[in-house]
Amino acid sequence: MSGFGQNDGFYQGNFYEQQSSGYDMGPGGQQFGGEQQFAQFDYSQTAQGYGDSGAYYAGQQSYMGSILTPDASQFAQGPGTENFDEEPPLMEELGINFDHIIQKTMTVLNPLKSADHTIMQDTDLAGPLVFCLAFGGSLLLSGKLHFGYIYGIGVVGCLAMYCLLNLMSVTGVSASCIVSVLGYCLLPMIALSFSSILISLQGIVGTVLTSLAVVWCSLSASKLFVSALAMDHQQPLVAYPCALVYGVFALLTVF
Template sequence: MAKDFNIPPVIFPGGGTPAASVQQRRLPTAPFQPPRSANSSIPFMSFDVGSAAASTSFTTPQFGSSSSSAVGIGMGFEYEPPLLEELGINTKQIWNKTISIINPIRVNADLHEDADLSGPFLFLLAFGLFQLLAGKLHFGILLGWVTMASLFLYVVFNMLAGRNGNLDVYRCLSLIGYCMLPMVMLSAVALFLPQGGAAIFVMAGIFVIWSTRVCTRLLVELASCGDEHRGLIAYACFLIYMLFSLLVIF
């Protein structure tokens, strides 16, 4: 015989039936979304990737267009200037100046109107490399001596020309550096000549006179009031290049 148990009725706090309580239960909100309320003053924005991709359109500006929306877009690598041109190195100008130095009889001074240091730097680097092949490390000496020689020639010329002198240090560096080309040739020829022999002294004298003549000619034609003191300018140039030839001889 089954025994009957008296089970008290379940009373929910909100009142009503269990089904009604389930309907009144608050649904959980999605992550990172604030609860919606009528009194909320902050607008709600949902992070819906699909709708965002559909509503957002990106237009790629065409190269060469004149519209203002293409600001910051380059013209492409094919329209970029050469690297040497961006660095201010004119290889054609350096070559023409080098050819003019090779001919000491007819020096074209018009090519040296625009002073530059690219060619002189290459000549000094070649001079130092030839000296290095001869077992002499003279890179620092060459740079220091060229700087001091330019200052020396600048002071001497402007003292001779007085107030009318228009020679600057930059032009002195350019002219002395380009006229170092015979010294570079001497350092290359000296690799095949015996040290201390008469041949190297004769070759050194020829190349020193070559550099002196070219440098004097360029200074006289490019700077004002130089023709009146040609002999003194030539003597100063001779001392400068004789000093560099001693590095090759000894």
């Protein structure tokens, strides 16, 4: 750089000199005995000498400013917009599939129709929870507060069916599958509890309706268990313990 070359003579001669008494500092200087003397120099040449380096530093400052000041167009669409679009729906993340709930409900409502084993792969618990609350709410309309009994009988029945089906089947069954099937097949019992609001179930008509609801629940549950566990020709063996579980729920509805 030419600016620094012009200042070499300045640093060598006129910028800084040290003298003792009796020496002359040369042009532009004065003589003082035993003291340091700084020569007078031209600041304009010094500024001219640093001209190129000043432009360099100005360019660096402009470059750093462009880095520290992001372009607003980069955030026009917002960060992560594409990722939010590709995410699954909230209900699917929570394990709630309305299509499977409708298919299982229609399978329960038609106990003579063969069940598709693929719908049992999604052992959701949203439907059973809704049906249990509906069963307790319908009993509450009849003046019967039995939410604790429903919970206790449901837990004992699920544990009993879990142990029994694991002994009967080769592949085994999960606890969530037991809860899902028994909860979905509670739907006919909900219809029976709502009918108890209008008519008494302690007569002949009530006995017939109660027996029909227990058989309906048992056939639907055993059909789903046999389809999910590939237990061919074992539906009557599975339907009997299911009838015992739903018979207790029927007693809560009648009495």
